[in-house]
Amino acid sequence: MKIRTTVAAGIAVATALALTACTGGSSSSPGTSSGDGKISGNISFQTWxxxxxxxxxxxxxxxxxFEKEHPGVKVNWIDQPGDGYEDKILQQAGSGELPDVVNLPPEYAYSLASSGQLVDLKKDSKVLGDYLEGGVGAYKFDGIDGSFGFPWYLGTELNYWNKDLLAKGGVAKAPATFEDTLDAAAKLAASGVATMSSVPSPKMLQIVGATDAIYKDGKFVFNTPKAAAVIDRYAKLYKAGAITAQALQVAGTEGSNVNIFNTGGVVWTTAxxxxxxxxxxxxxxNLLPAVDVTNGFGNPPLFVQGISVSKKSKNSAAAMAFAxxxxxxxxxxxxxxxxxxFFPGTKAANADPAAFAGTPINELQKAATSLAAKQMANAKMTGAPQYTEAMETYAKQQIxxxxxxxxxxxxxxxxxVQYAQQNVAK
Structure with a gap:
């Protein structure tokens, strides 16, 4: 068993809100829905x-x-530090001490599921249909039958536009599709306006539909003719001045596209x-009046943290009920x-973003939250558990x-693709 390093969508650094009283859920929770076992005993619950x-x-x-609703259960909450969580999970799994209920991103869940350490929720949970399909799908893995995580807290990306720069280049409104964006970029470049400051990555190519998958049936498959055509189109746009020189600085550029957008340097960013x-x-x-927001393109990305259940739990009914x-x-x-x-992982919770999003400071923020909530129904996780950050970096360098x-x-x-195939963990 090998767990690959991932950039987790942790929320320990999320922007603080005033701490409000927590209800701890209602007695109508689906806690008694799983299996025929008695919900009792001691269980451990680990967060990150x-x-x-x-x-x-x-x-x-x-x-x-939960303990009040199920008097025969005691829950021991454990929290692990942000650094070293991957190593901790490895240690716990290898020594047979994986917590009964554990917070796992899909990459970690894949490794544990492939070694038979996680409960298949598709078989053992009667409420899996209550969760967002994209979130559930993030815990379904190529080559392994089953579903191995309840989507817990989720994120996605929207498109943001500089309306003033669009107008300067003679584009009346924000492009509606990725293809429209490439067409607009060529027109904007003729007026000296740059549209983007990043090169496409395989994950981005998957988002816009240039490749259906990153990894399938044991092979990396993102080298499609359609994906190659997008990159060749970018090459033409680069010569025309539609793409900034910063786009070529692949290493250490996370967030650079947003930063350049914030300075008014490009028309388009995602965030x-x-x-x-x-x-x-x-x-x-000062940029705020010029900003517009639209839905993400194609297959909007989904960032997921979830809750999984250990297959080796000694009190499996209690573990499933608590998860x-x-x-x-x-x-x-x-x-x-x-x-x-962040957004919740159930369909019902996302139906009314006003119930969890708080009061927006700006009207455009309200629009962005509403768009994102609706988008969650179709958002899907990009990449694959086998596709590492090193593979993504190498691909972007070649692109x-x-x-x-x-x-x-x-x-x-x-x-x-050749590099990825040579370096895939076995």
């Missing part, structure tokens, strides 16, 4: 970097409410749903109220060479 002044009262309230109030209004307030309880609609709404910019015309888009993707 969430024990602090903001979240501790919430988790204490959830545990207390999370709380971008308006938490970034633009704070770091670029369902902590991720039920009322508890998820209470949780994301504390985690600004940057293609954008400057040194190699073709096909050559760039073929090299990236």
């Amino acid at each position: 970097s969430l024990k602090n002044d903001k979240f501790t009262p919430y988790f204490e309230g959830v545990v207390k409410a 999370g749903p709380n971008y308006i109030d938490k970034d633009v209004a704070v770091n670029a307030p 369902e309880f902590v991720t039920n609609t009322s508890n998820q709404i209470a949780f994301v109220k504390l985690a600004a910019g 940057a060479l293609a954008v400057t015309g040194e190699i073709s888009g096909k050559e760039a993707l073929d090299k990236a």
Whole structure:
């Protein structure tokens, strides 16, 4: 068993909100829905970097409410630090001490599921249909039958536009599709306006539909003719001035596209749903009147943290009941109220974003939150558990060479696929 490093969508650094009283869920939770076993005994529940002044009262309230509803159960809440969580999970799994209920991103869940350590929720939970399909899908893995995590807190990305720069280049409104964006970029470049400051990555190519998958049936498959055509189109746009020189600086550029957008340097960026109030209004307030927001393109990305159940739990009925309880609609709404910019994992919770999003400072923030909530129904996780950050970096380096015309888009993707296939963990 091998767990690959991932950039987790942790919320320990999420923008703070005032701590409000937590309900700990209601007695109508689906806690008694799973299996025929008796809900009793001691279970452990592990979170990832969430024990602090903001979240501790919430988790204490959830545990207390569950134990009150099920007097025969005691829940021991454990929280692990942000650093070293991957190693800790490895240690716990290898020694047979994996917590009964555990917070796992899909990458970690894949490794544990592939070694038979997680419960198949598709078989053992009667409420899996209550959760967002994209979130459930993030815990279904190529080559492994089953579903191995309840989606807990989720994120996505929207498109943001500089209306003043669009107008300067003679584009009347924000492009509606990715293809429209490429057409607009060519027109804007003729007026000296740059549209983007990043090169496409395989994950981005998946989002816009240039490849259906990153990894399938044991092979990396993102070197499609359609994906190569997108990269070749970027090469033409780069020559025309539609793409900034910063796009070629692949290493250490996370967030650079947003930063350049904030300075008025490019027309388009992607960011999370709380971008308006938490970034633009704070770091670029003069830009705020010029910003517009639209849905993400194609298959909007989904960022997921979930709750899984250990297959080796000695009190499996209690473990399943608690996993369902902590991720039920009322508890998820209470949780994301504390985690600004994230969305709950159940369909019912996302039906009314006003119930958890708080009061927006700017009207555009309200629009962004509403768009993101509706988008969650179709959002899907990009990439694959087998696809590592090192693979993504190498692919972007090759694509940057293609954008400057040194190699073709096909050559760039073929090299990236070859590298990925040679380095996939067995």
